[in-house]
Amino acid sequence: MTIEEKQGSDILINEIxxxxxxxxxxxxxxxxxxxxxxxxxxxxxxxxxxxxxxxxRCGECLSWCPVYDQDSRENLIPRRKIMDFLRLAxxxxxxxxxxxxxxxxxxxxxxxxxxxxxxxxxxxxxxDEFVFNLYECSTCGQxxxxxxxxxxxxxxxxxxxxxIVRAGYGPLEPQKALRKSVMTYDNPWQQPRAGRTKWSRRAxxxxxxxxxxxxxxxxxxKVLLFFGCTASYDANVKQVAINTINILxxxxxxxxxxxxxxxxxxxxxxxxxxxxxxxLFQENIDQFNSLGIETLISSxxxxxxxxxxxxxxxxxxxxxxxxxxxxxxxxxxxxxxxFSHPVNRDITFHDPCHLGRATGGFDAPRMIxxxxxxxxxxxxxxxxxxxxxxxxxxxxxxxxxxxxxxMAQRRIKEAEDTGAKELVSCxxxxxxxxxxxxxxxxxxxxxxxxxxxxxxSLLGYDVFERAEKEAEDKKREKEAAKxxxxxxxxxxxxxxxxxxx
Numbered sequence: 001m002t003i004e005e006k007q008g009s010d011i012l013i014n015e016i017x018x019x020x021x022x023x024x025x026x027x028x029x030x031x032x033x034x035x036x037x038x039x040x041x042x043x044x045x046x047x048x049x050x051x052x053x054x055x056x057r058c059g060e061c062l063s064w065c066p067v068y069d070q071d072s073r074e075n076l077i078p079r080r081k082i083m084d085f086l087r088l089a090x091x092x093x094x095x096x097x098x099x100x101x102x103x104x105x106x107x108x109x110x111x112x113x114x115x116x117x118x119x120x121x122x123x124x125x126x127x128d129e130f131v132f133n134l135y136e137c138s139t140c141g142q143x144x145x146x147x148x149x150x151x152x153x154x155x156x157x158x159x160x161x162x163x164i165v166r167a168g169y170g171p172l173e174p175q176k177a178l179r180k181s182v183m184t185y186d187n188p189w190q191q192p193r194a195g196r197t198k199w200s201r202r203a204x205x206x207x208x209x210x211x212x213x214x215x216x217x218x219x220x221x222k223v224l225l226f227f228g229c230t231a232s233y234d235a236n237v238k239q240v241a242i243n244t245i246n247i248l249x250x251x252x253x254x255x256x257x258x259x260x261x262x263x264x265x266x267x268x269x270x271x272x273x274x275x276x277x278x279x280l281f282q283e284n285i286d287q288f289n290s291l292g293i294e295t296l297i298s299s300x301x302x303x304x305x306x307x308x309x310x311x312x313x314x315x316x317x318x319x320x321x322x323x324x325x326x327x328x329x330x331x332x333x334x335x336x337x338x339f340s341h342p343v344n345r346d347i348t349f350h351d352p353c354h355l356g357r358a359t360g361g362f363d364a365p366r367m368i369x370x371x372x373x374x375x376x377x378x379x380x381x382x383x384x385x386x387x388x389x390x391x392x393x394x395x396x397x398x399x400x401x402x403x404x405x406x407m408a409q410r411r412i413k414e415a416e417d418t419g420a421k422e423l424v425s426c427x428x429x430x431x432x433x434x435x436x437x438x439x440x441x442x443x444x445x446x447x448x449x450x451x452x453x454x455x456x457s458l459l460g461y462d463v464f465e466r467a468e469k470e471a472e473d474k475k476r477e478k479e480a481a482k483x484x485x486x487x488x489x490x491x492x493x494x495x496x497x498x499x500x501x
Contacts, residue, residue, distance in 0.1 A: 036122050037167045041089045044159060051156055052089075054149045055082045061143040061153075066389045067136060067396070070406040075133045078143040078153055084130050085160060091122045131169045134160060136403065138396040139271055140389035141357040154358070161273025171272040172399045178268050183276065186263040187229040196232045197259050199241060207467050208242050210249065216256025216291060223248075223255040223327075224293045224319075226307070228300035229264050230428035236435065237428045239464065243451035244299050244324060250458045251337060255297075261287070267306040272395045278314055285315040299324040299451060301361075301427035302393060305354035323355055325426050325450060329364035332371055339457040342374035347448070348420040349377060350411065350434065351387035352427035365426055365450055372457045378418040388414065392433025408437025416445055426450040 044052075061078040062068060068076050075084065137157060144153040164170040171179065181190040200212045216224055225248065231241040248255050263284060269277035284307075288296060296319055298304045308321040322330075331337035349369065355361040362384045369377050382388045391397065391407030411434060415423040423438075423445050425431060435447050456462045 036092075036124055036127055037169070038092055039088060039127075039163050039167045041092070041163065043163060043166070048156060048159055051149075051151045052082055052086060054151055055079055056149050057083070058148060060146045060148060064142045064146050064386075066140060066142060066391065066407050066410070067138065067403060069410065070403050071136065073133075075129070076136055078147075081130075081133060081157075081160075084133070088122050088127065088130060127169055131164050132172070134164065135170065135172050135175070135272075135395060135399050137394055138353070138389050138391050138404075138407075139394035140353040142353075142386070142389065145357060145385050158271060158273065161271075162275065163273075165273040165275065171274070171395060175272055175395050175398045178395070178398050179272065179274050179276075182264050182266070182269060182280070187233060188264060188268045189229060189233045191233045193260060196229075196262060199232060199235070199238050200245075203238070203242050203245075207470060208463050209245050213245050213257040213259070214255060215259050216293070217258075217261075219254075219256045220292065221254045221256035222294045223253055224288065224291060224296045225255050225257050225324075226265070226296055226298040226300075226303055227257065227262060228298060228303040228428060230432060231300060232262070234428065234432060237431050237449075239452055240299050240428050240431065240449045242463065243449065243455040246455045246463060247328070247451060247458060250455075251331065258287075263287075265300075265303040265306045267302045267310075268395065270306065270310060271393065281311055281314040285311055285317065289316075289318045293319045295320045295322060295327065297322050297324045297327045299426065299449070300429065301352035301355035302429050305358045308359065323359075323361055323364070323426070325355075325368060326361060326364040328454065329367045332367060339372045339454075341457045341460040343372050343453050343457050344374035345422055345453070346376045346378060346420045347422045347424045347453075348380055348415050348418040349383070349450075350380075350390065350415070350423060350425040350430060351384055352425055352430045353387070353389050353393060355427060356387055357385055368450065368454060369424075372453055375453060375457075378420045380414045380418055382414065390430050390433035390437070392429045397433065404433060405436050405440055408433050409441045410437075412437040412441055412443050412445065416443060420445070422446045422448050424448050424450050424453070 055078075057079050059077075059079065065077055074080050134157065139154050139157055141154045144151065147153065161170055177190070178188045181188050185191060186193055187196070197212075200209070203209045204212050213225070214221060225244065227241050227244075231237055264280065265284065266277045266280035269280060296307060296317075298307065298321075301323065304321065304323040307317075311317060311321075328337055347369070349365060351357075351362060351365075355365075366377065369375055380387075388411050389407060390411055391404035397404040412423070423434060425434065425447075426449060428449070431447055431449055437443070438445060438447055452462070
């Protein structure tokens, strides 16, 4: 045992004599003896070990956890996950474990020590249960906000997931398809790479954009617009990408996109604990740095948080990273962005976890909303750092779609209670997740991305409504022309008939 491992064990043990709750096995009578793979706790640094030991068991997280709100199992709340992991860690890495595994101590003495101290080796069932509970979490960070011990829970959960994956126990079976898709297609939606730019060609054909997005390899623009996989592949969220392009074009921003060369940001791998995220991060970092850009912007809160906060842990970024709304809020402050056309709506705003709690981006979207004439914001009771998670992140939607659906419905009910007609956010993942809640609950509230209102105020019209109206007009003209032609064809034989004398 190394010094580092011994120190970690000391922190985990504290004292050999602990209270009964902490030493009791997760499952008193294991059904069958099955080899349990070692969880590599030595991969945790001292800060993480201290955080694990710092939990006060106060239960504050129980009152706020959005997953527990829908699945009230004690094993799901953060404090219980910490307790369960510590039990597993002690049983594999603690002082008692070291005694029980030592060749210097005979079996008879081991049995006596084990009986007195209540030691039992962990079972496969215990590990599986812990893993299941660890992944039933959206890593929204609400527990970190309310934690009196200020435990960095989001990064802690992600590190524990990495340990679980290293030990061969994760991710969950339904989540493995996401990993396979990212590795095969560079996106989690099991879509071909060539389909990443299909939306823009279709948008131009439908008159939703005047020109396809500028390619940064050709324009050498100073601003890279990183779309992200959801806005690129999900047809139901196409408004985010389309409106963002119209905004940048209207403001004549020196931007560019990667097009077919854009890859997944890797967030899905990081959140689920897959070590391959490091490779993908480094590939993207190298690609971004080679462009000579000054700023990278993204309308996806998940992509933004990952590139801004997580990428620098792998490699240096030679540019600034902003969410699109933060970039536009900056232009608003300098006077380069002004809104002249009113958008008369009552809306409520949903703070995305990755833009809000994770990076503190609460003010930029509200600054823009306040600046758009006619747009009236009615806040939900839980907003800003206390915003209720929609459940779409952290692998929860893939692993527990029913829980995510109920979480989304809960948030939709809060939005409806404000009396607002539209629910607005600024993240394709939240758009996608909340749309599930609207569909299941049959709500009349309309889901919008903030980019829709920004574009409408800049252009003076909604491009989708205009395109739909133009399509209907063309259809009516076509039907009228067809009816006229049929009418003329019908009259022609009658005109040729001889008059009867």
